[in-house]
Amino acid sequence: MTDPRLALLRALALRDLSRTDPDDAVEGLDLLADAIPVDAPPPSLRARLLGALAAEPLAPLAVPLASLFEVGEDRARAYLAEIAGERWETMAPGVALLHFDGGPGTAGADVGFVRVDDDLDFPFHEHTGEERNLVLRGQLVDDDGQVYRAGDTFVHGPGSRHTFRSQGGLIFAVVVWGVDFAVTPDA
Numbered sequence: 001m002t003d004p005r006l007a008l009l010r011a012l013a014l015r016d017l018s019r020t021d022p023d024d025a026v027e028g029l030d031l032l033a034d035a036i037p038v039d040a041p042p043p044s045l046r047a048r049l050l051g052a053l054a055a056e057p058l059a060p061l062a063v064p065l066a067s068l069f070e071v072g073e074d075r076a077r078a079y080l081a082e083i084a085g086e087r088w089e090t091m092a093p094g095v096a097l098l099h100f101d102g103g104p105g106t107a108g109a110d111v112g113f114v115r116v117d118d119d120l121d122f123p124f125h126e127h128t129g130e131e132r133n134l135v136l137r138g139q140l141v142d143d144d145g146q147v148y149r150a151g152d153t154f155v156h157g158p159g160s161r162h163t164f165r166s167q168g169g170l171i172f173a174v175v176v177w178g179v180d181f182a183v184t185p186d187a
Contacts, residue, residue: 058083058136061151065173068134068153069111070103080136083113083171094120102175109177116166124163124185129177131156138170148172161185 058080066076079100088096094117102111109129113136116122132155133140133148140148142164148154156162161183 061134061136064134064151064153065136068132068173068175069100070105079113083115083136088115092123095122106175109175110179111175112173114170114172114174116170118166118169120166122164122166123181124161124183126161126180126183127156127158127176127178128180129158131160131174131176131179133175134173136171136173138166138168140170140172141165141167 059077062073062076062080065080066073069076069079071079082098085098088098091097091114096115097112098115099110099112102109116138118138133153135148135150135152137150139150142148143162146154158178163185
């Protein structure tokens with residue numbers, strides 16, 4: 001049995017469209033749109049598209065990120081796309097981490113992204129090893145008054161101690177060879 005919508009569409013297609021009533025033509029196009037099967041895209045496609053859209057404003061940072069993480073640019077772009085994903089792990093209230101594998105020069109380091117809620121004071125800590133950073137979004141205001149913005153890189157050496165305040169939806173990339181949160185500012 002033929003779908004009556006398709007029969008109407010065939011009839012419309014065979015008619016001289018210059019003599020077709022505009023209302024019939026619109027109805028025919030509506031029926032055609034209804035007759036075309038639409039499969040829902042897989043959830044993974046939605047996640048990839050959202051990730052790509054979120055990463056697009058960060059695309060200029062793929063090169064410095066690739067250098068920091070010692071990976072190729074394509075891999076750095078893929079990491080940037082994960083900012084919009086759901087793999088973030090909560091470290092503390094208002095602070096989340098996203099871990100990655102870095103290149104050979106990052107062996108033994110924690111490599112990833114840190115996301116800090118706006119206007120939050122990050123916990124005081126001491127670097128037991130070197131820490132290299134690249135701000136991806138927002139601003140990091142160090143307790144010495146230094147302000148780091150998107151695109152800025154900076155290093156904290158072993159033994160350095162500090163806290164910082166986040167502004168503007170801070171996300172930064174980090175390669176760190178040890179950090180101690182059990183220290184106090186007085187010690």
